[in-house]
Structure formats: structure tokens, C-alpha cells
Amino acid sequence: MGSLITIALLALYAGGVWKFWNGFEQTNFVKSFENRVYLSLLWPVLFTANRSYRKNFTKALKGSKR
Known part of the structure; x- marks a missing residue:
């Protein structure tokens, strides 16, 4: 059961990285x-600790078409 939760959390993390990476151009961050x-x-x-990042993360998720 523990390994299933670990795999699910890693998949969620990797999915967040992938979506943010692909939608990064839609954010207000410096493009480097x-x-x-x-x-x-x-x-x-950053998502849990920073309101501005949450807004930009949401923009990235909406902007990523992949």
C-alpha cells in the first residue's frame, strides 16, 4: 500500500513538472x-507557500496545450 502511494505522489509530481515546463511561456516569470x-x-x-506562484502555475497549466 505504501509503495502505491509513493508511486502516485511521484506521478503527481512529475505531471506537475511536465505541465509547468510546457506552459512556462504563459507565466510572468523571467524567461530563462x-x-x-x-x-x-x-x-x-512554491505552490503551497506563495500566492503569486500559484497564480502563475495556474496560468502555465491553462496555457500548456500538450
Whole structure:
């Protein structure tokens, strides 16, 4: 049961990284590769802690057509 939860959480994390990475151009963040990597990999922490990031994350999810 624990491994199933772990796999589900990893899939959720990877899905968030993928969606944010593909929709990054729709955000207000500075368009640099370093920013894209940093903000994509830290999305769970930033999403819970930062209101501005949440708004931009939502823009990225809506903007990504893949």
C-alpha cells in the first residue's frame, strides 16, 4: 500500500513538472532556462507557500496545450 502511494505522489509530481515546463511561456516569470528548471522542480513547495506562484502555475497549466 505504501509503495502505491509513493508511486502516485511521484506521478503527481512529475505531471506537475511536465505541465509547468510546457506552459512556462504563459507565466510572468523571467524567461530563462535556469528559472524554468528551478521553478518547475520546486513547484510543490512554491505552490503551497506563495500566492503569486500559484497564480502563475495556474496560468502555465491553462496555457500548456500538450
